[in-house]
Amino acid sequence: MALIKCPECGQQVSDRAANCIHCGFPLSSLRTDGEVMIKISSKLQGRCKVYDMNSRKVLWEGTTGEVAVFSINEPTWVGVAWGVSVDRLDKVPDACRATVKAGEKWEMTMESTSFWGGMEYKLRRVDSINSGI
Numbered sequence: 145m146a147l148i149k150c151p152e153c154g155q156q157v158s159d160r161a162a163n164c165i166h167c168g169f170p171l172s173s174l175r176t177d178g179e180v181m182i183k184i185s186s187k188l189q190g191r192c193k194v195y196d197m198n199s200r201k202v203l204w205e206g207t208t209g210e211v212a213v214f215s216i217n218e219p220t221w222v223g224v225a226w227g228v229s230v231d232r233l234d235k236v237p238d239a240c241r242a243t244v245k246a247g248e249k250w251e252m253t254m255e256s257t258s259f260w261g262g263m264e265y266k267l268r269r270v271d272s273i274n275s276g277i
């Protein structure tokens with residue numbers, strides 16, 4: 145635990161407190177660290193990884209259909225790799241990459257783009273995880 149200065153009243157408070165004990169300011173809104181959840185569609189089959197696109201570190205590894213949960217310290221540019229390497233992720237459409245922030249929930253889905261059967265992977269922010277996708 146560390147002490148930080150409340151931006152509202154200027155007094156010392158714990159960086160873990162949800163609200164300032166002196167003035168009630170919502171300190172949690174200042175936080176940039178925490179968990180991110182990405183539901184990987186169960187329509188995809190196989191192993192899946194979430195990468196930090198800058199450091200190329202694996203943030204999560206699992207199987208499609210699962211919810212990827214990982215912690216970040218700051219807004220992070222991530223890529224979801226299903227069936228491709230992290231280097232291939234640089235070449236696939238933007239849909240598989242996004243900048244995520246702590247506390248956010250996302251979905252990675254596969255959707256047909258046309259009547260003719262084209263497929264596209266989409267990463268989009270959601271309010272709550274839909275386990276049915």
Ligand SMILES: [Zn+2]
Nearest residue numbers: 150153164167
């Ligand atoms: Zn305060």
